[in-house]
Amino acid sequence: MSNLGDDLLFAEERRAKIIEYINNNKKATVNELSEYFKVCISTIRNDLKDLETLGKITRTHGGAITKSKSSQELDLEKRTENLEAKKIIAKKALELIDDGDTIILDSGTTIHELAKLMHSKKDLTIITNDLTCVNILEPYGFNxxxxxxxxxxxxxxxSGEYTLKMLEGLNADKVFLSAGGFSINRGISIGSLPISYVKEVMIKCSAKSILISDISKYEKYKLAKFADFKDIDIFITDKIDDNVKKAIEELGGEVILA
Incomplete structure (x- = not known):
């Protein structure tokens, strides 16, 4: 493998070559790129951060991997799917947050819409495993x-063992949860097994559990079930069949239509 060894590469040129390198090799570590381009590790980290912001690559622990056009399109599709319903649900969920609350925010696009609205609240403590939520909430001055x-x-x-251990030592007033699918008979599920464990513990350490999801997830089943409706105190959705609403209420949950 040839070594570029040119410390005078302009940032734009270097970043273009970084994209080319990662695309050719499918992945690269920070140390590898630092050695290859003869620049310091902090410079490479800044390059990767900027390239991820531009949607050119996906950063990983210690490096980066390729991000194909199709995966970018899938990300955009996920963010925009049923967006208006998600915004309406988030607005209704905001009404359940009181100033001074300790809140757990799960991950997911509807959760992100809720986070965008929380600037109107005061003195919140927010616990989350979602990095996008952190970026949204950080300017608001919350704990x-x-x-x-x-x-x-x-x-x-x-997610992982450290996530679970940290959660187990915390207490929250409310947790706001998302779902990949839900059903009266088969429960509430998500496509990631590690994240399902995180959601289970989030429910256990919260006084009140609130599921926020648009009705498009109804009767969809994902890999890992993390709760039944008997574990959920409040379910906020955009529309729901009367029989489904009644079944949830019979299990002890409250259904709120946005």
Missing amino acids: IIILGGIVSNGFHWV
Whole structure:
């Protein structure tokens, strides 16, 4: 492998070559790129941060991987799918937050819409495993507790043993949860097994559990179930069949239509 060894590369040129290098090799570590381009590690880290912001690569622990056009399109699709319903649900969920609350925020696009609205609240303590939530909330001046753990490649959340241990030592007034799918008979589920464990503990350490999800997730089943509706105190959605609403209420939950 040839070595560029040119310390005078302009930042734009170097970053273009970094993209080319990562695309050719599918992945690269910070140390590898630092050696290859003959620049310091902090410079490479800044380059990767900027390239991820531009959507050119995906950062990982200690490096970066390729981000294909199709994966970018999937990310955009996920963020914009049923966006208006998510915004309406988030606005209704905001009404359940009181000044001074300690809140756990799960990960997910509806949760992100809720986070964007929380600037109107005061003196909140927010616990989250979602890095996007942290970026949204940081300017608001809240007390933010970011859970430790392993960052999932391609996603902006953390999970793992350290996440669970940290959560187990915390208490919250309310947790706001998202879901990949939900059903009366088969429960509430998500596609990631490690994240399902995090959600389970979030519920256990919160006085009140609030599920926020648009109705498009109804009768969809993902890999890992993290709760039944009997574990949920409040379910906020955009619309719901009367029979489904009644079944949830019979399990002890409250259904709120946004």
